[in-house]
Amino acid sequence: MELMVKAEGVHKSFGRLEVLKGITLEVKPGEVMCVLGPSGSGKSTFLRCINHLEKIDAGRLYVDGELVGYQQRGDKLYELRESEVAKERAQIGMVFQRFNLFPHMNVLHNVIEAPTRVKGVRSEQAVRKARELLDRVGLADKIDSYPAQLSGGQQQRVAIARALAMEPKLMLFDEPTSALDPELVGDVLDAMRQLARDGMTMVVVTHEIGFAREAGDTLVFMDEGVVVEQGEPREVLSNPKHERTQAFLSKVL
Amino acid sequence: MIAAALIYSGANNSRFQWGVVGDFLFDSRILRGVRITIELTVIAMVIGIVFGVILAVMRLSPNPLVSGASWLYIWFFRGTPVLVQLLFWYYISALYPKLSIGIPFGGPVIASANANDLIKPLTAAILGLGLNEAAYMAEIARAGILSVDEGQTEAAQSLGMQRLQIMRRIVLPQAMRVIIPPTGNETISMLKTSALASVITVTELLYSAQLIYSVNYKTIQLLIVASIWYLAMTTILSIGQYYVERHYARGSSRDLPPTPLQKIRWAVLARREWN
Numbered sequence: 001m002e003l004m005v006k007a008e009g010v011h012k013s014f015g016r017l018e019v020l021k022g023i024t025l026e027v028k029p030g031e032v033m034c035v036l037g038p039s040g041s042g043k044s045t046f047l048r049c050i051n052h053l054e055k056i057d058a059g060r061l062y063v064d065g066e067l068v069g070y071q072q073r074g075d076k077l078y079e080l081r082e083s084e085v086a087k088e089r090a091q092i093g094m095v096f097q098r099f100n101l102f103p104h105m106n107v108l109h110n111v112i113e114a115p116t117r118v119k120g121v122r123s124e125q126a127v128r129k130a131r132e133l134l135d136r137v138g139l140a141d142k143i144d145s146y147p148a149q150l151s152g153g154q155q156q157r158v159a160i161a162r163a164l165a166m167e168p169k170l171m172l173f174d175e176p177t178s179a180l181d182p183e184l185v186g187d188v189l190d191a192m193r194q195l196a197r198d199g200m201t202m203v204v205v206t207h208e209i210g211f212a213r214e215a216g217d218t219l220v221f222m223d224e225g226v227v228v229e230q231g232e233p234r235e236v237l238s239n240p241k242h243e244r245t246q247a248f249l250s251k252v253l
Numbered sequence: 254m255i256a257a258a259l260i261y262s263g264a265n266n267s268r269f270q271w272g273v274v275g276d277f278l279f280d281s282r283i284l285r286g287v288r289i290t291i292e293l294t295v296i297a298m299v300i301g302i303v304f305g306v307i308l309a310v311m312r313l314s315p316n317p318l319v320s321g322a323s324w325l326y327i328w329f330f331r332g333t334p335v336l337v338q339l340l341f342w343y344y345i346s347a348l349y350p351k352l353s354i355g356i357p358f359g360g361p362v363i364a365s366a367n368a369n370d371l372i373k374p375l376t377a378a379i380l381g382l383g384l385n386e387a388a389y390m391a392e393i394a395r396a397g398i399l400s401v402d403e404g405q406t407e408a409a410q411s412l413g414m415q416r417l418q419i420m421r422r423i424v425l426p427q428a429m430r431v432i433i434p435p436t437g438n439e440t441i442s443m444l445k446t447s448a449l450a451s452v453i454t455v456t457e458l459l460y461s462a463q464l465i466y467s468v469n470y471k472t473i474q475l476l477i478v479a480s481i482w483y484l485a486m487t488t489i490l491s492i493g494q495y496y497v498e499r500h501y502a503r504g505s506s507r508d509l510p511p512t513p514l515q516k517i518r519w520a521v522l523a524r525r526e527w528n
């Protein structure tokens with residue numbers, strides 16, 4: 001079976017700061033991988049490499065068997081054209097810490113913008129799909145609202161629906177609940193659990209240990225640009241092998 | 254104080270001949286000048302805004318050739334006086350009839366030269382003012398584009414949208430709240446700068462006044478007529494801009510101060526309640 005994500009020795013630097021120092025990991029189709037780690041360890045950067053929002057400096061990164069952002073001819077890598085990168089990205093959904101809904105569009109238009117403009121889906125069909133998705137995240141009644149009229153938790157669920165409207169084969173979540181008031185976290189996590197149950201392949205950067213334990217198939221602990229430890233979530237959480245993992249978990253648990 | 258003194262002495266000085274001002278205020282030539290000034294301002298601003306936005310988008314392009322071209326344009330058009338640019342376009346456009354005359358050896362083309370004389374200066378003025386304005390609008394538009402949170406572009410990119418599509422659908426609509434208020438200032442400035450077109454014989458407001466006083470020597474009176482019209486137009490634009498700015502301030506500040514009209518209305522209502 002083809003892997004959904006395959007990273008081999010991925011390196012990334014910002015100027016002289018080396019943020020990713022050789023990340024190697026694999027995500028199988030249908031797998032939910034949670035990524036844990038201290039601030040500045042490179043979790044967001046790695047996630048952004050997966051959909052080529054950041055270019056990697058060395059190593060190989062594949063999504064569904066295709067090299068991300070590059071084309072290999074012989075030994076050399078050639079960067080893809082913008083339209084080709086866009087095509088790859090269209091198949092990968094991303095949910096951001098700060099939601100990033102389009103504030104000048106109402107909920108419906110946030111959700112149908114990309115399907116109609118990028119995939120050329122007919123408007124009625126996109127609207128039908130949007131209603132269905134918004135219903136699934138419990139926001140059918142907010143279809144005409146503008147983002148500013150929604151709570152953080154509602155905005156984040158719209159953002160999830162917006163990403164799903166493109167029918168992605170992989171979803172990336174970058175601390176989707178970190179900007180939310182505690183009482184709003186549950187609804188967003190519920191939507192994500194539902195998605196995991198439906199078989200979506202997900203890579204989730206999160207500090208929600210509970211979510212990682214229950215919904216995750218794999219847990220990856222990152223620190224200073226490397227994967228320190230990974231394994232079955234319960235195992236890693238209750239019995240961390242590495243002392244850096246132990247130190248981190250003792251602080252957050 | 255000085256202004257007041259001037260107005261006072263002006264009002265009482267019979268040599269000012271205020272009657273003449275009144276006679277010419279609605280003279281058909283002056284009204285035509287007003288119309289041309291407005292047309293010139295509007296068309297030049299439209300050109301300035303459209304090209305300015307295009308230049309701003311080019312300036313932010315990852316392609317160094319594209320952004321370099323935009324940089325060069327802005328550098329050139331902001332670095333030379335607009336009057337020089339107007340003269341340039343005027344004399345360049347003046348070259349064209351000669352070219353067309355040169356080919357058919359005189360004859361029928363000379364007849365159309367008359368029409369050209371009228372259109373050419375106006376075209377030169379529109380080009381000169383519009384292309385110069387584009388350089389300034391480019392900077393305003395760029396500031397507007399940069400004011401939009403980068404997360405917006407990233408979200409759009411992650412949905413598979415491409416650069417120009419993201420600009421048009423996501424970034425520019427949000428940049429408008431930053432772009433529009435200074436564009437009002439630019440329009441007011443353009444209205445006044447358009448008087449420079451008088452130098453290249455465009456019969457806008459100032460040149461229309463000049464044509465009249467070159468015959469009747471009522472120079473001061475006609476300059477006052479022109480000033481009254483300029484003041485009237487800039488005042489209207491300023492009021493418009495006040496409301497536009499208020500509109501775009503909405504959302505950033507919840508409780509807006511009342512407009513002057515509202516203040517007057519409230520004052521009147523309060524009075525009534527007293528009685």
Ligand SMILES: Nc1ncnc2c1ncn2[C@@H]1O[C@H](COP(=O)(O)OP(=O)(O)OP(=O)(O)O)[C@@H](O)[C@H]1O
Nearest residue numbers: 014015017019037038039040041042043044045046
């Ligand atoms: N565009 C950038 N330019 C320069 N440095 C950057 C950039 N993006 C990230 N960094 C740096 O890279 C390092 C890793 O950042 P990253 O956002 O990946 O960490 P993180 O693990 O997601 O942290 P957090 O938990 O705080 O979100 C940090 O030191 C950060 O300052």
Ligand SMILES: [Mg+2]
Nearest residue numbers: 043044045174
């Ligand atoms: Mg992060």
